[in-house]
Amino acid sequence: MNPEQARWFGETFGSLVASVERSILGKTEAVRLAWTCMLAEGHLLLEDYPGTGKTTLARAMAQTVQGTNSRIQFTPDLLPSDVTGVTIYDQKTAEFEFHQGPIFASIVLADEINRASPKTQSALLEVMEESRVTVDAISYEVGNPFMVIATQNPIEQAGTYRLPEAQLDRFLMKTTLGYPNHEATLRILATGGSRPRSSPLPAIITTAQVAEMAQLAASVHIEASIFDYIARLVEATRTATDVRLGASVRGALALVRTTRVWAASQGRHFVVPDDVKMLAIPCLAHRLILDPEAEFNGVQAVDIAAATLGSVAPPTERQTA
Known part of the structure; x- marks a missing residue:
């Protein structure tokens, strides 16, 4: 990526964020993280309370890139075929015909994903990793771009x-929207009667341009000292106190992919340590498995990831061969 391409990427990224913010008020950082996740060709996990705009976020992002969106309400009786689709015998043609499930969309909102059984949850593993679904030994591509935005409710854990x-580990990032601040709440209340945020948003780019931006972001330069910094961060999570299992190599790769997009979104064609600091917690915290005693004592993975980030010194100069 050259400086001119980086400048164009940053301007386009800003337009995408501004478009979605017409529907999601006062959540600039969360919206930027969501777009970073999409352009890094990953999936996003939102752990948030009801009514914070998770469905609105998915719909707004799909409209902005001329894509499709679907919503799957996960419940204990949901079957894997309800997600991926099913093969049905057509008596007229005497052939089996595949009927696509709601997973075939540009952006899929998996609402309250932890309410479905493990068997149904596992139906997402292949499609999230390989962007395809296998039904009756036949694989079907879900298209590009493809992003799963899954939600979890931090309360009401029964059932x-x-x-x-x-x-x-297959979610590139985990974050939260949270409640809007006072000013944003006033704006929402002032326009709540006319529901302007429910109207379709104009498309900023096409789905083909999303793929082009993703390829462009992959060419952002990362020097050796940044790679070393990311490696040291990931390794530090494995030896941190109260951690039973640290971040995997997939977590390190997630940091590499997202920092490239984040740097380009700032109009830069190279990654700096601050990019890593910004994305380390969203990319690594949900991959940490804590000791049961630590969980019982209220220790949270976010706190451990933040402490690790503070204990690992960032690079201050380039590494020479």
Whole structure:
């Protein structure tokens, strides 16, 4: 990526964020993280309370890139075929025909994903990793771009199934929207009667341009000292106090991918340590498995990731061969 391409990327990224903020008020950082996740070709996990705009975020992002969106309400009786689709016998043609499930969309909102059984949750593993669904030994591509925005409710844990570590590791980032601040709340209340945020948003770019931006972001330069910094951060999570299992190599790769997009979104064609600091907690915290005693004592993975970030010194000069 050259400086001119970085400048164009940053301007386009800003337009995407501004468009979605017409529907999600006062959540600039969360919206930027969501777009970073999409352009890094990853998936986003939102742990948030009801009514914070998770569905609105997914719909607004899909409209902004001329894509499709679907919403799957996960419940204990949801079957894997309800997500991926099913093959049905057509008596007229005497052939089996595949009927696509709601997973075939540009942006899929998996609402309250931890309320479905582990069998149904596992139906997402292949499609999140390989962007395809296999039904009756036949694989079907879900298209590009493809992003899963899954939500979890931090309260009302009765009747839920905790996401397995293998599935948590497939989410590129985990973040939260949270409640709007006072000024944003006033704006929402002032326009609540006319519901202007429910109207479709104009498309800023096409789905093909999303793929082009993702490829462009992958060419952002990362020098050796930054790679070393990321490696030291990930390794530090594995030896941190109260951690039973630290971040995997997939977590390190997630940091590499997202920092490239974040740097380009700032109009830069190279990554700096501050990019890593900004994205380390969203990319690594949900991958940490804590000791049961630490969890019982109220220790949170976010706090451990923040402490690790503070204990690992960033690079101050370039590494020479």
